[in-house]
Amino acid sequence: MRRLHNRIRPYAWGSRDVIARVQGRPVPSEGPEAELWVGAHPDCSSLVDDVALVDVIASAPGDLLGADALDRFGVRLPYLLKLLAAERSLSLQAHPDARQAADGYAAEDAAGVPRGAAHRSYVDGNHKPELLVAYTEFEALCGFRPAAESAELVDALGVMALKPVVGALAVGDLREAVRALLSWPAAARAELVDQAVAASGNLPDGPAGGGPRGLVRLLAHDYPGDVGVLVALLLNHVVLAPGQGIWMPAGNLHGYLRGAGVEIMAASDNVLRGGLTPKHVNVPELLRVLRFEPLHSPVRDPEPVAPGVDTWSVPVEDFRLHRIRLDGGEAALDPAGPRTALCMAGAVTVADGAGSARLTGGEAAFGAAGGGKMIFAGTGEVFLGSL
DSSP states (O other), X not given: OEEEBOEEEOOTTBBSSHHHHHHTOOSSOXXXXXXXXXXXXXXXOOEETTEEHHHHHHHSHHHHHOHHHHHHHOSSOSEEEEEEEESSOOOEEEOOOHHHHHHHHHHHHHTTOOTTOTTOSOSSSOOOOEEEEESSXXXXXXXXXXXXXXXXXXXXXXXXXXXXXXXXXXXXOHHHHHHHHHTSOHHHHHHXXXXXXXXXXXXXXXXXXXXXXXXXXXXXXXXXXXXXXXXGGGEEEEEEOTTOEEEEOTTOOEEEEEEEEEEEEEXXXXXXXXXXXXXXXXXXXXXXXXXXXXXXXXXXXXXXXXXXXXXXXXXXXXOEEEEEEEEEEEEEEOOOSSEEEEEEEEEEEEXXXXXXXXXETTOEEEEOGGGOSEEEEEEEEEEEEEO
């Protein structure tokens, strides 16, 4: 196992508490800390002895990735592990499937869009299905509700300008409802959102001021005048307990609102945004990749696979996530392919046939595909990414 040095993305929506606390640093941090990246994505690769993990892998791909992963995914670690900590809501977004990502990346290259440009939609040619497991209580929007439910919510606002949106939803036309909201004239958006906030008392309430009423007010506070406040009413609104997960396949509109979680995804950073963000919003491309159908069961509960070991079933071959919780004992796991361990609490020794590493909160290690069976020992909690 090779110890990793991992870098933090300081996005404005990040917490000044969670990642610092996990790593045992002073709280609050000097600025927002949104995501701790653990992996070999070229934009923010972890380091092994001051050498980027992406370069370490490129120097010996067969040894580190294994023949199977190399054949299926090429010379790259096919997944990316993150600790995500949201103090305020992230953008409404969706991710392309594999074909859409490859085509979109090639099209922007052909059009001469610089790869580092802020208005570029496809920064790589890979898809980005993702699983997030709550570390703290975690609030999120994930996939469309049934259109009839959304029609009732939007209609309850009593905003006359929204009647065409209600009509589209009433006949099950999610595409037209989303298109109408995201294409709303820019000069009229602030007034529309203000009207919705003023009428939000007509919406159902929830525990501790949550529910649709609290959602509209929360998002309007974070992003005043943004029509994403209204698009959010079309999405499933969930609050996860620690250990519950959200599975987000390609083409599903979603947005994370508050909380911390461990996230694993295919190694991509392709994001198509629809609102609740100052970043580039590409409505035509987002409408092209979205799946306009309800997502009925986005929440995944942990499944025990061995004493002290849980997983979450997802239908992709790019990654698998396990959680190992120890109270002074040991746990064993025989994962496939290259493996990446992130310690979230305590002190745990992670060992395989190639060596061991003792990890404490916020520390991580990478192991080659041929490392064989892994043994975890100590007291604490570790998340393991593998194939």
